[in-house]
Amino acid sequence: MKKGTLILVSLLLVLMTGCSLEPPEWAKPNKSGNLEDMKLGLSISTLNNPFFVSLKDGVVAEAKKQGMEVIVIDAQNDSAKQSNDVEDLMQQGVNALLINPTDSSAISTVVQTANSLGIPVITLDRSAEKGKVEALVASDNVKGGTLAAEYIVEQLGKGAKVIELEGVPGASATRERGKGFHAISDTQLDVIAKQSADFDRTKGLTVMENLLQGNPGVQAVFAHNDEMALGAIEAIQSSGKKIAVIGFDGNIDALNSIQAGKLTATVAQQPELIGQLSVQAAKDVLQGKTVEKLIPAPLKLVVKE
Template sequence: MKKLTTLLSAALLVSSVSMAAQAKDTIAIVVSTLNNPFFVTMKEGAEAKAKQLGYDLIVLDSQNDPSKELSNVEDLTIRGVKAILINPTDSDAVSNAIRIANRSNIPVLTLDRGASRGDVVSHIASDNVAGGQMAGQYIVEKVGEQAKVIQLEGIAGTSAARERGEGFMNAVKENKMELLASQPADFDRTKGLNVMENLLAANPDVEAVFAQNDEMALGALRAVQAAGKKIFIVGFDGTKDGIAAVNRGKLAATIAQQPELIGALGVETADHMLKGDKVKKHIPVPLKVIAK
């Protein structure tokens, strides 16, 4: 009996050590939505890097809902992950989720979109202000100064929408472009189509469109094609669909982010931090204009 008890104790000890090792090797990524090719690619970059570095990666989808995002982070604190990579649904709303992780002493890294408040170890993202300005400058180069333009904005409250808009508006002012309209379409292709239909009806003389992501640009393209017009459209993100539309001569250009690299750098930075290395507070990811 004593021998059996000893064996059971040893088995429990091995089991508990095994569970601890598993928890130690687990990190998580909370994505704003997996209904967007850009964030799917970001997730894939994180998964590939996690596999390479020997981590188990939990992937949770917030479905563009801050309350879902909050519950996702609460779930991860209970599961005892060692680090959380989060791509915020909203830069303000995500602060509540980050504070929950902070209270549980779980380090947080933000991807693509920043957080207004809360303790974040590192933010990995493209320079969205520079990207917005690049889009505006490209329109000026190809369409000309004083071009009549429309802007399709992303989700209000996200740092990406705010910063891309800021960069584009800098280019508008510097080159005396005429901004006919600027309206949110929430980074969504269908909304991009619907919003662009309405804006085309109200602004038939528009010459160029800047959409703050490729999904909205592709929606705007459908509206422009349906109206039988030829309008210079620039997207942002460099998604597979966006680049394919550029190569077919449908979109004029896309300001290409590298979502796969953003995801990979997120995991790599978390790895360095967990090993006790000092990491940069902000890690910029290069952008480029992709045109035919």
């Protein structure tokens, strides 16, 4: 009986050790203080979106400039996968984590784990609801939503009938862009329908097709990102209607669509700059400097010239 108990205790100890997120000695972060020895872990919500590809490129370019190594992982818009990815990055001994959350709530647990291990966290474009984040590098999403609503009022007048295509539920960018938009639209526009299309172009097409059938009087669409806006344009063109569409991000496909006279406007961000600023923030934190909790990247409304 005693022998059996000893075996059970031994197995439990092995399991506990295996489940620990403490990286092995060979993978623990280098504490030399030299940037050349520093390793950053970058978790991107999805690389199936040109905006986040540009954001990643900004991180990689700036890290190379600073002489820092970057490990990039694509969460593929799966919050569970992203949490596992970030745990893997911690196991690889990164000095700092740069996280572009798929879901601001779901990522909180691994942010808190990083906190317990002393690994600083910088978030990009979207925040984490819980845990200590050294800095959020992002555009002013609330202001961007407001810019979109003001433009629709300016172009179509008060009371214009609008459909809103929302982003991923739970993402801070979805909440903030919606908040800014509704600060104007609730009193000056008529939002006749709104539905999530998960920041995805194909879903933007499908959702828009369905919403057009039930809302024939729609005059404009505000999409929380360009990918959904571009999908919505395909649905609108197939219907033969003429409806203004305003996106958000300013990715290359959206800018080309504006010049081609298809997409009406986009609230343009600077994803590469967001990436660059996040690396600079990580560098400052690793060197013991204080950084601002919110590091803004400028945005502007882009229309056809």
